[in-house]
Amino acid sequence: MEGVSKMLEYLSERGKKWVRTLPPLVKAHFDNFYNMYDKETNPKGLVNMGTAESHLVNKEVCNLLRKSAEHMDLTGYNIHYNKFEGSDEFRTAIANHWQKIIFGEDRNVVLGKEQVATCAxxxxxxxxxxxxxxxxxxxxxxxxxxxxxxxxxxxxxxxxxxxxxxxxxxxxxxxxxxxxxxxx
CATH class of the missing domain: 3.40.50 (Rossmann fold)
Structure with missing residues (x-):
């Protein structure tokens, strides 16, 4: 906590309000970040069971994404800053999916890209x-x-x-x- 105390003297009053002890799950995530298990490069590393992501399938997911990319019509539009709410294509796909999942055959509500915003x-x-x-x-x-x-x-x-x-x-x-x- 000594490092945090030293840091506080440089922060604005607003910034000081945001300094706090991390929740245990978040602290464990960052403590383990540089010692993650990898069968080949770090077999004695740790598997973080508290974060909603699996590094154990990295290779498979990367291969799937590479395969999917072969079928994509990528343009400069896809690799630069986009609309804050997300691309039209992505929001349309989400709207169509949630229309089926949430509303099914109920046509009283129709979702379109205009009702969808995305975040990271x-x-x-x-x-x-x-x-x-x-x-x-x-x-x-x-x-x-x-x-x-x-x-x-x-x-x-x-x-x-x-x-x-x-x-x-x-x-x-x-x-x-x-x-x-x-x-x-």
Missing amino acids: GCTVALETLATLLAEPGDAFLIPAPYYSSFVDDINERAGVLAVGVPCDETLSRDAFEKAYEKLT
């Missing part, structure tokens, strides 16, 4: 939504099981509570409606 990961998406849409003390219904740091991610700055909705590999609109009714 679930954590930043949830925190952004919590900060912009909810008041402190409001609750977010999140499919459970979920990444345990979501609790800190949406509560730390936004003051929003995470409420898990038990789900299997599919999302159930009914489960979310029941959880919502329970809260209201």
Whole structure:
């Protein structure tokens, strides 16, 4: 903590408010970052079971992405800054997917790219939504099981509570409606 104390003297008052002890899961992630298991290069390394990513399948995922890239029509548009909300193609694909998953045959609601914005990961998406849409003390219904740091991610700055909705590999609109009714 000595290094943190020294650092504080250089921070603004606003910056000092953000300095805190990391949650145990986040601290473990960064403590283990430079000692990750790899069968060939670091067989005595650690496997981080607390972060929602698997480095054990890196080779397979990279190969799949390379294979997929062969079928993509990549242009300069794809490799530079894009729209803040994400590319039209990506948002359209997401809208089509969620239309099927959430609304199915119900045509009273039709999702299009205009109703979709993307972020660089679930954590930043949830925190952004919590900060912009909810008041402190409001609750977010999140499919459970979920990444345990979501609790800190949406509560730390936004003051929003995470409420898990038990789900299997599919999302159930009914489960979310029941959880919502329970809260209201």
